[in-house]
Amino acid sequence: MAARIDLTLDCTNARLLAAFWKTALGYVDEPPPTPFATRAEWLASLDLEEDSSAEDGAWLCDPEGIGPRLSILKVPEPRTAKNRLHMDIRLPVHGGAEARWARIRAEAERLVAAGGTIVAEVDEHHIVMADPEGNVYCVAAAAPASDLASAPAS
Numbered sequence: 126m127a128a129r130i131d132l133t134l135d136c137t138n139a140r141l142l143a144a145f146w147k148t149a150l151g152y153v154d155e156p157p158p159t160p161f162a163t164r165a166e167w168l169a170s171l172d173l174e175e176d177s178s179a180e181d182g183a184w185l186c187d188p189e190g191i192g193p194r195l196s197i198l199k200v201p202e203p204r205t206a207k208n209r210l211h212m213d214i215r216l217p218v219h220g221g222a223e224a225r226w227a228r229i230r231a232e233a234e235r236l237v238a239a240g241g242t243i244v245a246e247v248d249e250h251h252i253v254m255a256d257p258e259g260n261v262y263c264v265a266a267a268a269p270a271s272d273l274a275s276a277p278a279s
Contacts, residue, residue: 129193130193131193131194131195131196132193132194132195132196132212133195133196133197133198134146134195134196134197134198134260135198135199135200135204136197136198136199136200136258137199137200137203137258138199138257138258139181139182139183139197139198139199140183141240141257141258142183142197142256142257142258143183143185143197144239144240145239145240145241145256145257146185146195146197146256147185148236148239149214149236149239149241149256149262150185150187150192150195150214151187151188152185152186152187152188152192152195153185153186153188154183154184154185154186155184155185155186155194164182164184168182181198181199182196182197182198182199183195183196183197184196184197185197204258204259204260207261208260208261211260211261211262211263212262212263213251213262213263213264213265214232214262214263214264214265215265215266215267215268216228216229216232216264216265216266216267217266217267218266218267222249225266226249228266229251229252229264229265229266230252232264233252233254233264236254236264237254240256240257241254241255241256241257242254242255244261250265251263251264251265251266252264252265
């Protein structure tokens with residue numbers, strides 16, 4: 126059985142970044158762990174620094190339970206370099222190359238309206254973007270299901 130992963134994004138404004146990634150991915154706020162009724166109650170049970178609050182983090186999940194969970198955590202230091210790991214947002218697309226590129230461009234524009242920035246367009250294949258805090262990600266077409274079915278297991 127393969128291991129599951131969660132992704133954690135460090136940030137300066139967890140609420141801003143959570144709102145962006147919920148829009149970008151269709152994610153929702155993850156419920157607090159059992160037996161806690163709220164995230165604030167759960168955080169109060171932990172041994173955190175006195176000036177920490179529920180506003181310092183956000184926890185998101187795929188409502189269908191397929192994608193990785195996202196933890197978005199406020200950190201005191203600023204981002205100083207390009208992120209070494211980035212996400213690719215893969216879109217289902219039907220049709221030829223022209224339809225694929227139109228779908229990718231439309232999604233990039235939707236994400237610009239949500240606070241993202243276009244960094245580069247690459248050969249009508251994918252668009253490199255940045256979230257509101259400068260974390261880089263790409264928008265591209267998903268591989269056709271037939272390609273995934275024939276891919277060798279690694």
